Every structure is written in structure tokens, then in C-alpha cells.
Amino acid sequence: MIYHDPGTASHSDHKFAEKGRRNDYYGDGSDDVKEPVPKVKETCPSDMDRFLVLFEENDPENPFNWSGTRRWFISAVAAFLIFNATFASSLPAGVLQQMETHFNFSGEVGALVLSLFVLGFAVGPILWGPLSEHYGRRPISLYSFPLFIGTQIGCALSPNTASILIFRFLGGVFSAASLTNSGGIMSDIFDGSARGRALAGFTLAPFAGPSMAPLVSGWMNVAGVSWRWVFWLQTIVAGAALILVVFALPETFKPILLVRKAERRRKQTGDGRWWAPLEKQRVSFLRRVKDIVTRPFQMLVGEPMLLAITLYMSFVYGVIYLLFEAYPIVFTIGHHFNSGVSGLMFLPIPIGGTVACVLYVVYFDPIYQVAVKEHHPHHPPPEHRLHNSLYASLILPIAFFWFAWTSYPSVSFWAPMMAGFPLGMGTVLLYLGLFNYIIDTYLASAASALAATVIVRSFFGAGFPLFANQMYDKLSPRWASTLLAFISVVMAPIPFVLRKYGPALRRRSRTRINDV
Numbered sequence: 072m073i074y075h076d077p078g079t080a081s082h083s084d085h086k087f088a089e090k091g092r093r094n095d096y097y098g099d100g101s102d103d104v105k106e107p108v109p110k111v112k113e114t115c116p117s118d119m120d121r122f123l124v125l126f127e128e129n130d131p132e133n134p135f136n137w138s139g140t141r142r143w144f145i146s147a148v149a150a151f152l153i154f155n156a157t158f159a160s161s162l163p164a165g166v167l168q169q170m171e172t173h174f175n176f177s178g179e180v181g182a183l184v185l186s187l188f189v190l191g192f193a194v195g196p197i198l199w200g201p202l203s204e205h206y207g208r209r210p211i212s213l214y215s216f217p218l219f220i221g222t223q224i225g226c227a228l229s230p231n232t233a234s235i236l237i238f239r240f241l242g243g244v245f246s247a248a249s250l251t252n253s254g255g256i257m258s259d260i261f262d263g264s265a266r267g268r269a270l271a272g273f274t275l276a277p278f279a280g281p282s283m284a285p286l287v288s289g290w291m292n293v294a295g296v297s298w299r300w301v302f303w304l305q306t307i308v309a310g311a312a313l314i315l316v317v318f319a320l321p322e323t324f325k326p327i328l329l330v331r332k333a334e335r336r337r338k339q340t341g342d343g344r345w346w347a348p349l350e351k352q353r354v355s356f357l358r359r360v361k362d363i364v365t366r367p368f369q370m371l372v373g374e375p376m377l378l379a380i381t382l383y384m385s386f387v388y389g390v391i392y393l394l395f396e397a398y399p400i401v402f403t404i405g406h407h408f409n410s411g412v413s414g415l416m417f418l419p420i421p422i423g424g425t426v427a428c429v430l431y432v433v434y435f436d437p438i439y440q441v442a443v444k445e446h447h448p449h450h451p452p453p454e455h456r457l458h459n460s461l462y463a464s465l466i467l468p469i470a471f472f473w474f475a476w477t478s479y480p481s482v483s484f485w486a487p488m489m490a491g492f493p494l495g496m497g498t499v500l501l502y503l504g505l506f507n508y509i510i511d512t513y514l515a516s517a518a519s520a521l522a523a524t525v526i527v528r529s530f531f532g533a534g535f536p537l538f539a540n541q542m543y544d545k546l547s548p549r550w551a552s553t554l555l556a557f558i559s560v561v562m563a564p565i566p567f568v569l570r571k572y573g574p575a576l577r578r579r580s581r582t583r584i585n586d587v
Contacts, residue, residue, distance in 0.1 A: 151276075381523055
């Protein structure tokens with residue numbers, strides 16, 4: 072339903088419960104169908120039961136049974152689609168001064184150029200999530216990408232401030248389809264045992280994109296390239312992504328694949344009684360949209376631990392976008408760098424995130440796999456997913472304090488620049504732990520829980536850049552970043568509290584959760 076940046080899925084996709092925990096309709100542990108479908112009886116089965124099309128054991132059409140090479144290639148394509156969207160979100164950062172001069176608008180309006188795109192991340196999935204459940208992942212990508220490309224052309228040709236702001240917002244709305252679908256694709260092709268490793272690389276894309284974009288646009292600005300070419304560049308990148316969608320992205324949504332299987336069987340046998348579960352759903356599109364919009368907020372209100380996790384993740388996400396306003400203050404004004412060199416200052420963030428992914432794969436995931444073996448045939452309690460988040464909650468305050476008190480112009484730029492390394496590493500480790508914890512905790516309601524985090528997070532990402540200039544101007548770069556550090560210190564105990572009291576909190580939950 073709603074996009075989930077590193078591993079976002081649609082409303083019916085993030086069900087990674089083990090086989091046998093509950094009866095399913097697709098033969099893979101998922102329970103996407105809202106209305107119960109009668110189980111096939113061993114004696115005297117009804118026509119409806121006998122002609123129900125499901126995935127058989129080791130069915131090659133089930134995405135879980137596709138070859139590892141194919142699934143990892145598809146995950147790489149999905150990650151690139153997310154990179155494309157998040158890259159576009161901050162790409163204008165390096166040419167904002169050009170745009171302010173050309174359109175004669177203020178720095179606050181310049182911040183809107185970044186913020187409105189991220190706001191589209193919160194609005195767009197409300198549309199794309201339900202559509203992907205009706206028509207599948209591939210059609211939504213095929214139709215949304217040309218629309219996204221159109222908004223980038225619109226930005227490049229914009230004659231006034233109003234048009235650039237409108238096209239930026241619409242660009243966020245249409246690119247959110249990639250974010251929504253990519254998370255769903257990951258849940259379609261990887262089961263719970265492989266999810267941690269799959270998400271490790273996948274989680275990097277939402278942070279690498281916005282961190283790399285200012286570097287590119289900054290050097291384009293230094294080279295004297297018109298700000299319009301920044302959007303032409305994004306048009307080219309989006310065009311390359313569309314080619315990948317057309318030629319390399321198959322349909323992965325299991326209910327749609329079963330519908331196609333049922334259609335083939337009806338055609339081959341001439342018997343119209345064959346049917347797939349999705350064909351019997353009676354949930355209207357508008358009802359599904361209503362459920363998708365209201366359910367996440369109902370969970371936020373009724374689940375204190377979800378609210379705490381959401382606020383923590385949203386704060387960190389907002390800070391990433393706040394840096395697009397803070398870095399120019401520290402490096403362009405403080406150290407007198409041009410926009411190209413200032414863009415280089417972002418590099419330690421994706422490098423730190425990459426190190427976090429490697430660290431997760433070689434250290435934290437093996438620890439979790441030991442817990443999997445110890446609790447077999449059940450899944451380990453969700454608290455085993457929090458190991459890396461404990462470290463991340465300690466790393467992030469260090470990164471903020473580091474950046475704060477090395478941002479003097481008299482201090483070497485290397486010091487505040489390298490603060491981005493623990494910031495990127497801590498952010499990715501935190502997200503990997505908390506995303507997996509939400510999924511393991513809420514099971515069938517995980518998509519709605521993740522949707523709540525995405526909506527709130529996108530509002531934080533859109534809102535933080537709007538007050539960054541005023542905050543850093545009034546408090547100074549030192550105390551503004553110190554304020555962020557203190558907030559991160561206040562939030563740091565959240566993973567520790569969940570680790571210790573998570574089982575008790577889950578037992579009091581009003582949502583269907585994992586009580587293991």
C-alpha cells in the first residue's frame with residue numbers, strides 16, 4: 072500500500088510469517104485475500120474447492136521458487152528504482168541559488184523546491200498502493216514512470232515559480248509509485264529467512280540517492296551548466312529506469328500471478344470453473360483506499376510502541392533532508408567552498424551506509440540466524456531484530472555532537488565532513504533493525520504499521536528543511552546541531568526499552584501481533 076523505503080510493501084504484502092503459522096491462500100505463507108476462501112477438503116470437495124488455483128509445492132511460478140540469481144537481479148532493479156526517486160528528491164540542492172536568482176524567489180521558497188517533492192512521497196502511495204493490489208506491480212510501474220518523466224520535463228521547461236513547485240510536488244507523487252512497488256516486490260520474492268540480507272542492500276538506496284544528488288548538481292553548477300539541465304539529467308536517469316522496468320521487471324505480485332495461472336487453465340481446459348482468490352474478492356477500490364488511509368493512523372493512536380518507533384525513524388529521516396540546508400551553511404558559507412566541493416561533503420553519508428550494510432550481512436544477520444535455529448520451528452521473538460538498532464541509537468548522538476562542535480570555520484573541514492560517516496552508518500543500522508522489528512511484530516498488520524511510519528516520516532522529511540535556515544541562523548551551526556544531538560539522546564533508549572519490555576508491550580497490544 073504505502074511506500075516503505077527500504078522494504079516498503081503494499082497493504083497486503085508484508086506478511087513474512089512462517090509456513091504453518093496460519094492457513095494461507097497462495098501456498099507461501101501470505102494471507103492477502105480479505106474474505107475467507109474455503110480450504111480444499113479431503114473428502115467430497117465442492118466444485119469451488121476443486122477448481123481453486125493455488126501455488127503447488129516447489130511451483131516454479133511462485134516468486135519464492137525463482138532462482139537466487141533472478142531474485143537478486145530483480146531486487147537490484149527495485150533498489151535502482153528507489154534510488155531514482157530519492158535522487159530526484161534532492162537533485163536541485165546544488166542549483167538552488169541559480170533558481171532563486173532566475174525566479175527571484177526567497178530561500179524559504181527554495182526550500183519548498185526540495186520539501187514539496189518529499190511531501191509527494193506521503194501522498195502518492197495512497198493511490199499507488201491500492202492500484203498495485205488491483206493490477207499488479209508491473210503495470211503501475213509502466214504507467215507511473217512516463218508520468219514522472221513528464222514532471223521532470225515540466226520542471227526543466229518551467230516558466231515561473233508556481234509551475235516549478237507544482238511539477239516538483241507531482242514528481243514526488245508519481246515517483247512514490249516506485250517506492251511503493253519496490254518494497255512490495257521485495258516481499259514478493261524473499262521469504263522471512265532471507266529478508267534481513269535482502270533488505271541490507273535495499274535499505275541503502277533511500278539514503279544514497281539524496282546524499283549523492285547534491286554532489287552531482289553542485290558540480291553542474293560549478294561548471295556553469297544551467298539549472299534546467301539538472302532536470303534534463305533526471306529525465307535521462309528516469310528514462311533508463313523505465314527501460315529497466317519494461318525489459319527486466321516481471322510481475323511478482325502473487326495474487327495477480329495466480330489470476331494469470333487460472334486464466335491459462337481455463338483456456339487450456341475450456342472449463343470456466345477454474346478461479347484464483349483475487350477474482351473472488353469483493354472489496355471495492357474506494358473501500359480499500361479508505362482502509363489504507365485510516366488504518367495506519369488508527370494503529371499510531373492505539374500502539375504506543377509503534378508511535379515511539381515512528382517518531383524516532385521520522386526524526387532521523389528529517390535530519391537527512393535538513394542537512395541539505397545545513398551543509399551549505401557550514402561548508403559553503405563557513406569554509407567558502409563552491410557548490411561542487413560542498414556536494415562532496417555528503418559522500419561520507421552513503422559510504423557509512425554501505426559499511427553498515429556490509430556489517431549487517433557479516434555480523435548482525437548471522438547472530439539472528441543463530442536465533443532462528445534455536446527457536447525452530449517457530450520464528451524468534453521480534454526483539455532479536457533489535458541488536459543492530461541498539462548500537463545505532465548510540466552512534467547517532469555521537470555523529471550529531473561530532474558535526475556540531477567541529478563546524479567552526481577555524482576547524483578543518485575534514486572533521487565535520489567525516490561526521491557524516493557515523494551518521495550514515497547509524498541511520499542504516501537503525502532502520503534495518505526497526506523495520507524488521509515492525510514486520511515481525513505486527514505480522515498481517517505490518518503493512519499498515521509501516522505505512523504509518525512512511526506517512527509521518529515523509530512529513531518530517533518535507534518539513535525539516537523549511538526551518539533549517541532559521542534554526543541554524545538563530546542558534547548558530549554549533550547549537551542547532553547540538554539540539555539535534557540532544558533530541559537523539561532522548562530517543563536513544565527506545566530500542567533498549569523495546570528489547571527489554573517488548574514481550575509485555577506486545578501482549579497488551581490491540582492489534583494482531585506476534586506473541587511468540
